[in-house]
Amino acid sequence: DAGVIQSPRHEVTEMGQEVTLRCKPISGHNSLFWYRQTMMRGLELLIYFNNNVPIDDSGMPEDRFSAKMPNASFSTLKIQPSEPRDSAVYFCASSSQYEQYFGPGTRLTVT
Amino acid sequence: GNSVTQMEGPVTLSEEAFLTINCTYTATGYPSLFWYVQYPGEGLQLLLKATKADDKGSNKGFEATYRKETTSFHLEKGSVQVSDSAVYFCAPIENTGNQFYFGTGTSLTVIP
Numbered sequence: 001d002a003g004v005i006q007s008p009r010h011e012v013t014e015m016g017q018e019v020t021l022r023c024k025p026i027s028g029h030n031s032l033f034w035y036r037q038t039m040m041r042g043l044e045l046l047i048y049f050n051n052n053v054p055i056d057d058s059g060m061p062e063d064r065f066s067a068k069m070p071n072a073s074f075s076t077l078k079i080q081p082s083e084p085r086d087s088a089v090y091f092c093a094s095s096s097q098y099e100q101y102f103g104p105g106t107r108l109t110v111t
Numbered sequence: 112g113n114s115v116t117q118m119e120g121p122v123t124l125s126e127e128a129f130l131t132i133n134c135t136y137t138a139t140g141y142p143s144l145f146w147y148v149q150y151p152g153e154g155l156q157l158l159l160k161a162t163k164a165d166d167k168g169s170n171k172g173f174e175a176t177y178r179k180e181t182t183s184f185h186l187e188k189g190s191v192q193v194s195d196s197a198v199y200f201c202a203p204i205e206n207t208g209n210q211f212y213f214g215t216g217t218s219l220t221v222i223p
Contacts, residue, residue: 004154033211042215043155043200091154098143098204100211102154 004103006092012109018080021106024073025094033100034067034077035091043091049075082110117201117214124191124221132186132217134175134201142203144168144177144184149198149216158186158199191221 005024013019025032033048047057052069060067064083069075079086087110093100118133136142143162147155159168164179173188184201201214 043213045211045213093154099145099157099160100155102156104154 004092004094004101006090006103006106008106009104010107010109012111013082014111015083016081017110018078019082019086019108019110021077021090021092021108023075023077023092023103025075025092026096026101027073029094029096029101030072031095032069032075033093033095034075035093036088037091037105038088046077079108082108084110086110115201115203115212115214117217119215119217120198121218121220124219126193126221126223127190128221130186130188130191130195130219132199132201132219133183134185134214135181135183136201136203136212137182138203138205140205142205144175145202145204145211146173146175146184146186147200147202147213149200151197155200191219193221193223195219196221 004026007022031050034046035043036046037043044059046059047067048055049069065079067077087108089105089107091102091105093102115136145160146158148158149155158173159170161168161177164177167174167176175184175186177184196219198216198218200216202211204211
């Protein structure tokens with residue numbers, strides 16, 4: 001298995017632009033998680049899905065952030081418009097029971 | 112709600128030193144307990160886990176014992192190596208759900 005796949009691995013964009021991060025979970029996993037990691041705030045859970053349905057989005061910082069999971073093999077996290085304070089590493093993780101498997105992350109830099 | 116408190120870092124040790132990273136948690140139920148490790152530039156990966164009281168999880172020379180009476184899951188290794196330099200996260204998860212509560216992470220640097 002290829003593990004959790006995230007793209008792009010690095011993204012540099014200007015303030016105000018739309019950013020879309022992508023995730024392909026491990027086949028057969030029914031839960032998917034989006035995290036954000038910064039030096040200041042550590043690892044934060046943004047949103048998680050169970051069977052493609054958003055269960056808890058209380059960690060989404062504001063309306064500029066949105067996440068979708070149109071099917072069991074794909075999810076997106078969108079930021080529009082992006083701001084410099086959104087610069088972070090964004091991780092996607094999937095699980096079938098309790099153990100979560102993390103992707104390599106997308107390093108986002110907003111200038 | 113659930114929460115987890117981890118020993119603050121950064122921790123710097125010499126090679127072959129003994130390592131302890133403390134972790135205590137609060138939970139409304141009976142969680143499973145996990146330690147994750149994050150190597151530089153990578154995502155988190157499972158290091159070890161324990162699912163019930165007095166269970167000991169172990170992997171790569173690391174160990175942690177599920178202590179229900181003290182609600183703790185301290186990570187230990189008898190002799191650290193330079194390759195153990197990473198950030199370590201403690202995480203309880205309730206058996207009724209699958210949402211993790213990660214600790215703040217403890218950065219470990221092992222010097223030759």
